[in-house]
Amino acid sequence: MxxxxxxxxxxxxxxxxxxxxxxxxxxxxxxxxxxxxxxxxxxxxxxxxxxxxxxxxxxxxLGRETGPQWILAFFISTLFIILIIVFFSIWIMDHLNYNMMPMS
Amino acid sequence: MENMEKFIFGKLTLDALPHLWYTIGATASILLMGIVFAIILTKTKLWGWLWHEWLTSTDPKKIGTMYLIFAALMFFRGLIDAGMIWIQQAMAADSTGYLSADHFQQIFTSHGDIMVFFVTMGIFFGLMNWIIPLQIGARDLAYPFVNSLGFWLTVAGGILINLFFVVGGDFANTGWLAPAPLSELEFNPGVGVDYLIWSLQLSGLGSLLAGINFIVTIIKERAPGMTLMKMPLFVWTSLCGMLLIITAFPVLTATTLLLWLDRFFGMHFFTTGFGGNQMMYFNLIWMWGHPEVYILVLPAFGLYSEIVATFSQKKIAGYTSMVIAALSITALSYLVWLHHFFTMGAGADVNSFFGIVTMLIAIPSGVQVFNWILTMYKGKVIFASPMYWFMGFVATFMLGGMTGVFMASPPADFQVHNSLFLIAHFHTMIVGVALFGSFAGITYWFPKIMGFTLNERLGKYAFWLWLIGFFVSFIPLYLLGFKGATRRLDHYAASTDWQPLYITAAIGFIIITCGILMQIYQLIVSIKERKLHLDTTGDPWNGRTLEWSTTSPPPHYNFAVIPTVSGRDPFWEMKLQGVQKGRRPGKDYPQKNYPEKEYSEKEYKDILLPKNTAMGIYISAFAFVFGFAVVWHILWLATIGLVGTIVCVIIISFDEHREYILPAAEVAQNEASIKSLVQG
Amino acid sequence: MEENIKVEDDIKVFGFWIYLMTDLIIFAVLFACFIVLRNSTFGGPSGHELFRMSSVLIETLALLTSSFTCSLAMFEIQQKRKNMATFWFAVTFALGMVFLFIEFSEFSELMDKGANWQRSAFLSAFFTLVGTHGLHISVGLLWIIIAIFRVWLRPLSAFNVCNIFRLVLFWHFLDLVWIFIFTVVYGTGHLL
Missing domain, CATH: 1.10.287 (Helix Hairpins)
Incomplete structure (x- = not known):
């Protein structure tokens, strides 16, 4: 082992x-x-x-928990949240900059 | 010399001492209350009792009670703020009213922060501390010490947000979210915003710890047989709320910390110059702010589900769909934050994405409402006062939900953005859903907490005053919003014709205040005549879930023997199967005197219980010192606070013996004495 | 006392994992800020002009190796070999110090060039993101010292081994975050 x-x-x-x-x-x-x-x-x-x-x-x-894979479940859902935070921020801010700050 | 003074006192000068009418008044009353409290405690020699039985306790029931008391104190603070806002606005047509613009701004800022962070969250943490372990058949939370620490950090945050009365004199005048660049040093050089930031840091950390604690408790500590799909709905929605806490509160912590870095170190995240981006602040703060709304309302949803099932004497309709709805609301609430700033100019495709997702939330919410109504359908509905609050909630929730869907459409939102329409909408949600929910919950579980029921008649009076007062004060705000009144106005022109509506709203506030006075009166009367309303059975409402299977109030170990669960409404099933001897459920209400299940002495086992610890108080005290010192830029004091916090954490990490054993014999003795007390 | 202490399923480990996830979200916010503000240099230096990739590589490899030696220390703890565990923790600590030293000298070099955090929003975001990671490393180093004391002063009971196990998780987790700082901050900064 x-x-x-x-x-x-x-x-x-x-x-x-x-x-x-x-x-x-x-x-x-x-x-x-x-x-x-x-x-x-x-x-x-x-x-x-x-x-x-x-x-x-x-x-x-990761994934070697005995019983239900709670840690893995939390890990993957957190990754989803992180993707939302990072990519939606970029998406929103790019559009805001494009629309509202034409100079830069 | 001047350098020395700066080193010792930071930005603190004599000007920071109270010198305005409201700071002097508040400081004097805080001191007076403190002195009276201290005298009473000394006279009755109760200091030791307070310290050993309450403050250092790790029992979730006691921590829950302390959360409720703390939330009630903060509620009065927030209520006074609300009254001052309404009176000012009722007066201020073509005049400046009785408040300066700056003071008015500070009041609505602290009203928002206190009501959201300390009142609503405090009440729900209190109820969850009480009820969740009982409902899942556990003896305490997964981490009793962390629970105590989380509570005391919240208290430290609560003290910090009120401390400006005593030291400083002015609070943030920015609005409850402290939007940049208004909250930047350039426009807000005082310490008000720093107080706000550090209060949110401390209480946010407390909420985060509580969130982790409840999640682990719900997932790992359930009674044998209670699978996920057999959990009571209050546990489910609390779990959803806690999942939102652990994913959203780190965002708040990070965002407010970035704002503080701007203010303290001169960084440029959200400043107007050097490439800072103020729109990023809105993006981040609402990324926390929207889930926060659901952190407040989701536990209320579950609580209503418990109440409607109990008082309809039927199992909840569509349990599985309720769980799916709660989970979908949780997931969707993380994808809608942009609807708070449609007008910022992200453009059509971004706005329509977030608009559509926002509208989608109406579907699971609708599922819940229909299920509640279906539960009542063909049930033998008992109109006890928790049920009144529930019915009132359904009405306000309809109103709030529909105005919400209305504003989810970006073109419509452009018309009412930041108007009083929006204010009316979110108050409908937070007062009508979360606050009514907490009143329903407190009335419903009061006998479990205190051992006697509240006076029903006065409770219903209070409900009617609240409901009428609520509509009288917020319907005018919807109308004002349509007329173009924006939020946070400290005065306006009389030619706008707004004043009659503002005055109506203020009258509504007076009615609400009468409702609150009625609740206080109800509490006093109920305590006085508690002998009449004693809950000797532990099950005053003919309940369905495990919390009613133990005595009221429960022994500190909750259950002498951990129950084994086989169905969704475990206690109801026990009653049906006659495991819990006594009458069949549902026959008459309220049930009186059916005996507990008798356990033989052999069935009692040794029970492992958490010891009391003062470490939560010490850590929070050091964290409070750190927060205070950072607000005033006193570096030596901040170092003491930080080092003290770390040292305390290290000490507690070496403390291996945090639990003690309650021998089986003592459990048996205790159970016997409870029985004789109930029968006698 | 039982032969091999299995701590992975301890309830405290589960809670600690959830804490790590919340910390990961804090880093996600900082990453989002960094990416959004990456071009807001306000006429100041950009990442391409500032970063010295060779020292970053040494930093990265030091941290990666320390993550490995940390797992070796845990392995020795579970075998109840106190001396070897202490040795590997000491190696981990030394590598962590190397990492912090390189980071610190990089920061002071930038400050000497006038590229401090007040210069532009980009630099604010850079110092905050990398600095927050550095702060976590410092906390980890303090924890390693305490863990060494714990190994020698306290019995290797489930309680203490579980505490050390959480330290190891924390340290691995910091390396996970660093992979993305290396790639997103330094890598794309150098390439763009």
Missing amino acids: YQKTLSLRIFGFIASFILTVAAFLIIIHPGLFHLENRAAIVIILSLALLQFIIQSIFFLD
Whole structure:
């Protein structure tokens, strides 16, 4: 059991390490991978999301609760709330700026 | 020398001492009340009793009572504010009235904040502390210490919002949400806004802790057999409200903290210069503000469901649809905040999205109303006073709901935005739904809390005064809104013809005040003649849920033996199956003297109960010191407050023995003495 | 005393998770502010001109490694090996200090260039978002010191192990937030 836990942690660490370095390389030299800056942003965001999922599973043991998965349920609903907060704010504020601040 | 003074006192100077008629008056009355209270306690030697039995208690029932008392005190503060607003507006046609513009603005700001944060939330936290553990068959909340801490943080926030009377002299004049840039240092250099910010920080933290506590309690501490779909509806809607608290209150904390960073560190989130964006403040504060409305009304919805089922002597109609409706309201309420600022100019597609989602909320709300009415249909409805409040609520909720749907349409909203129409709408919701709900709930559960019922006749008088007063004071506001009166007017031209309507509204306020006096009279009379209304059965209304299965008031361990639940109305079922010996339910009302289920001594087990702790008070006191010091920029004092808070938290984190064991023999003895008391 | 203490299902852990979720929402608000205000530089320096990616990478890797060593410490706690647990906590603490030191020197470098939080709304949002994370790290470091004391002064009972477990959750959680600060603040800031 504990041996298994240890190997989970090591896997999570190595995977996160690789993903971080990969994201870093793309940020520094997007041209190296023949990427436009916008495409590079999409890719590093996906890498971040991937690392987020990996760390949640391998470090935080998400989804390994015994019994009903309450923690997972709260985690996912919070992610929805965060998406609402961030993306709706951007959507609303972009429209406000577009309509109300034509100078900038 | 001057530097030294600045270091020691921050922005605090002698000018901050009371020197206006209202600050001197309030300070004097606070001191006087404190002295009288202290003298009484000293004479009766009750200091120790107060400290050990109440203030340091971790029993949710006692904390619930303290929440209710605290909310009642704050209610009188908010009520005086409301009266001053109405009188000023009734007087101020072509005159300045009796209040200066700045003072008037401070009054409506504190009226809003106090009524929302401390009164309505305080009452519901009080009722939830009392009732939720009883309804789910638990002995206490998941974290008794956190419960005490949350209460005391709320109190610290409540003291901070009133402290400007004594130190400072002026409160925020911005309106209850402190919108930027009006609340920025540039336009508001005083400490009023800082008091507002730190009061909301402390009480917001308290609410957040209480929210987490109730969620964990409801999810993890239910009695055996009580699955989610067997929970009483009050528990369900409270859970929904608490889910909104944990998702919305962090937004409030963050937003007001950003405003404070602007004011304290000279940052530029919402300032007019340096790229600050004031519209972001509105976006963020309403992202909390709209769910907050549902935090106030959702528990009331569940409470009405309990009342209508009990007094119709029928199970609630459409339980599953009620749960789905409550959950949909919870989810939708997080997607509608922009309807508070349709006029800001986000454009047609953004406005129509939020307008449509807002209208969608009417569907689950309608489902609830129809279910309540269907519950009454073919039931043997008993018109006790909680039922009166319920009927009054249905009427006001119709009015408030329909005006709400009306304003959900952006073009219509443009006409009445920030007018008195809006004020009338949200007061219809908060007074008519949440406040009527808390009165219904207090009347309904009063026998459980105190052991005797309230005087029904006076309660009904109070209800009629409230209902009539409510319509007399708020219908004119709807009309004024259509006539173009905006909110927060401290004076207006007589040629507008608004004055008669404003005077009518003020008369309505007087009627409401009579209603409140009637409630106080009702309380006094009920206490005097409590022997006549003693609730010896624990079940005065022929109830359906578990809280009625224990004695009134319950022993501090709630249940001698944790009940096992097999259905939705567990206590009703116990009565039907004769587990709870006595008459069949539903025959006559009120039921008297049917005996409790007898437990043999072997069935009693040792009970684990939380010890009292004063740590919640100490932490809140340090947090209060921190808040006060930050308001006045006294850095050394702020450091003391912060370090004290952290040290206290560390100390309590090492305290492993927070519980004690109540031996089974003692439980048996206690139960026997309760029985002899009831029979004797 | 039982052999292996299983703390994951403790009721306190569940409540602590909910607290972490509320903290995550606070960070979401700060992220939203940062993104909305990212172009409000008011003539001041933008992220592209300010950020030094190499030190950010070292910071990131230090925090990631500390997250890993922290989980190793928890592993040792559950095996009841106090010495090894203390060692891994000390490593975690050192890496956390490295992180804070780099962040602090980055901040002071920015201040020297005149790019302080009063310069523009963008910089206010930057300092607040990264600074709030730094503040959480400081709280975590204090908690690590207390945890080391707890390991040596108190028995490894379920109560104490559960407290340490919550610290480990907190520390992992801070690394989760940092992934997005690295990507959204520094990454897109550097690319745009």
